[in-house]
Amino acid sequence: MTDIAIIAGAGGLPAILAAQMPQKPLIAALDGFTPTGLTPDLHFRIERLVPFLNHLIDQGITRVCFAGAVQRPVLDPSLFDPLTAQMVPRLIAAMQSGDDATLREVLNIFTEFDLKIVGATDIAPHLxxxxxxxxxxxxxxxxxxxxxxxxxxxxxxxxxxxxxxxxxxxxxxxxxxxxxxxxxxxxxxxxxxxxxxxxxxxxxxxxxxxxxxxxxxxxxxxxxxxxxxxxxxxxxxxxxxxxxxxxxxxxxxxxxxxxxxxxxxxxxxxxx
Known part of the structure; x- marks a missing residue:
């Protein structure tokens, strides 16, 4: 059983990283952004972020690595669960401050769930x-x-x-x-x-x-x-x-x- 998940976007980087790992990681793809050469174990939406994070923890995941290209998704207000909806104001405030602020806020949310962020080059320094x-x-x-x-x-x-x-x-x-x-x-x-x-x-x-x-x-x-x-x-x-x-x-x-x-x-x- 693995303890690491790749939060995958589009492109070939998620598959390259998965091939470098001693155990097969869990592949979680953001809905609408499918990695090349990999079959995701699951897809998730930002509107259901808290249930997704809880699912990772239930699966024994303690580390996550973000890899692949994504763009800002179009959010559907009707899909928000109550807990994720509470995060909307902080996410919107971050998005209004730019991409860097948005990504920092995403990292903050993941770390609040006790998930350690692992960089792609920590896994594959040769890249x-x-x-x-x-x-x-x-x-x-x-x-x-x-x-x-x-x-x-x-x-x-x-x-x-x-x-x-x-x-x-x-x-x-x-x-x-x-x-x-x-x-x-x-x-x-x-x-x-x-x-x-x-x-x-x-x-x-x-x-x-x-x-x-x-x-x-x-x-x-x-x-x-x-x-x-x-x-x-x-x-x-x-x-x-x-x-x-x-x-x-x-x-x-x-x-x-x-x-x-x-x-x-x-x-x-x-x-x-």
Whole structure:
């Protein structure tokens, strides 16, 4: 009998983590967000959060790991049970303060039920590579663009806006907002060529926001991001060492090389 549950969203991360565990975890998927390559043991809704948490405890669960992509669900007031309904004011107040505040409140609720939060990289440390250039080559201009992007994301992250930016020759082409990475990169594809510098290809920079609790919301890079970076005409991806998950590092390195992109795990000093 396992003592750990994966609170699963969409994508491949829940299956990767489950494969790393010595015992099969309980897989609980948020309704509407099905993980890839896993069959959930149960689904739950936010409107029935307290009964769900009590069920976890009844099953002997003492630890939970959040993994996978989710978006804010549409809540149905008719589905709230009396105990969960009492939590609505605090959840609404948190949601009005931004994503980080919302996620912190979710963590608070789980810990109030004596459930320990385990980060994805506690289970699979190899998902966050150390500093270094994993694929391709970078130039001095790429270093400058990464530094510029890091400054931009730090400023925006401080007000809970996005985890990434696209910079080319010092110019900010796009920042990640509520619509996410794919929408941002799709927007870059639409920028007229005459508005983009010609001297360099630019890069996409990914990092956690300042103060972001990566136990529940850690930025992730997967194959679709690499494809979209290439289609946007960028030179590669730089990401904060220790702060970003690579879903399948060997496969992503192979893909980056095939696409002619660099993949750079950048430390706080900007070193490859």
């Amino acid at each position: 966050t590579p150390g500093p270094g250039l994993l694929a391709g080559q970078i130039t001095d201009q790429d270093r400058n663009d990464a530094m510029r992007a890091a400054t931009i994301t730090a400023a925006l992250g401080a007000v809970d806006v996005g985890q990434g930016a696209v910079v080319q020759a010092g110019l900010c082409l796009a920042v990640e907002t509520l619509t996410g990475t794919d929408a941002m990169l799709a927007g870059v594809m639409q920028i007229p060529a005459n508005l983009r510098p010609r001297a360099t290809r630019g890069l996409y920079f990914k990092t956690p926001k300042p103060g972001q609790d990566i136990r529940i919301d850690q930025p992730t890079i997967g194959p679709q991001t690499l494809d979209m970076v290439a289609r946007a005409g960028l030179g590669g991806i730089a990401f904060q060492t220790g702060g970003v998950i690579l879903l399948d590092q060997p496969a992503l390195i192979t893909q980056a090389n095939a696409l002619g992109l660099f993949l750079w795990s950048r430390d706080d000093q900007g070193q490859p």
